[in-house]
Ligand SMILES: [Zn+2]
């Protein structure tokens with residue numbers, strides 16, 4: 244058996260809406276990097292790549308699975324059911340030690356350490372992961388549900404936690420895609436009243452089924468509707484989950500004085516119409532804006548979420564960046 248290469252299957256994108264399974268060498272555990280058999284891998288940004296035909300050899304950055312081999316005794320054992328956290332943070336920097344490893348700025352060079360990118364993809368039968376990035380799945384929770392702990396539920400969990408959202412609050416969630424619907428789950432779990440801004444019928448209906456009041460943000464009286472739903476004062480907190488610049492503005496406008504706004508999605512550089520003097524500054528003194536980076540962007544992966552307000556008060560502003568009027572931007576996980 245020595246030297247024999249064991250093969251596994253790995254998914255690749257080979258064209259527009261075209262994917263295939265290829266044979267790939269099964270990765271081998273080393274040091275504290277253990278071998279995980281993938282049982283469920285959510286379709287996240289990979290779906291966009293699939294639709295666009297963005298050819299990729301290594302897909303997927305989140306999963307749930309079972310530890311099947313270890314190189315040495317460590318934090319997990321063979322047979323453990325685990326969530327596979329995204330990316331490969333260093334584990335040693337200040338952010339990693341504080342538990343904010345999702346924000347690590349010193350990601351491990353997987354290929355340099357493992358010899359190739361084999362084992363880095365979750366759209367494969369097996370992958371490699373440092374044992375400290377494999378939290379246990381509680382008994383009674385399926386692999387499918389556990390796999391939602393990363394991008395589907397993680398960003399808004401962090402946002403609601405950072406804002407201290409409680410049962411007496413009303414929360415606005417803009418965008419009812421996977422991240423936004425995860426926000427509805429997290430908000431409902433906290434007993435929070437949820438208003439969702441969404442116009443896509445299927446997504447709007449799903450949000451309603453999950454207990455949210457849905458408003459079409461394209462309606463001319465959308466802002467008025469938010470006010471009517473909140474006794475004229477605005478929502479206590481807003482969580483932007485659409486990645487649309489106009490939704491950022493909507494979040495700020497629909498939030499009450501001294502309320503809080505969190506941005507969970509990567510937003511393009513400000514467009515020209517977002518750079519009108521005072522545009523971003525209006526109302527900014529009344530809100531604490533929480534910028535989230537729930538998911539680092541894996542190598543070769545476009546990522547679906549990130550920091551919407553990257554600048555801290557000390558960082559210089561780019562020439563085309565709007566004046567935030569002293570808005571405090573905080574990165575949380
Ligand atoms: Zn780190």
Ligand SMILES: [Zn+2]
Nearest residue numbers: 287288305394
């Ligand atoms: Zn993801």
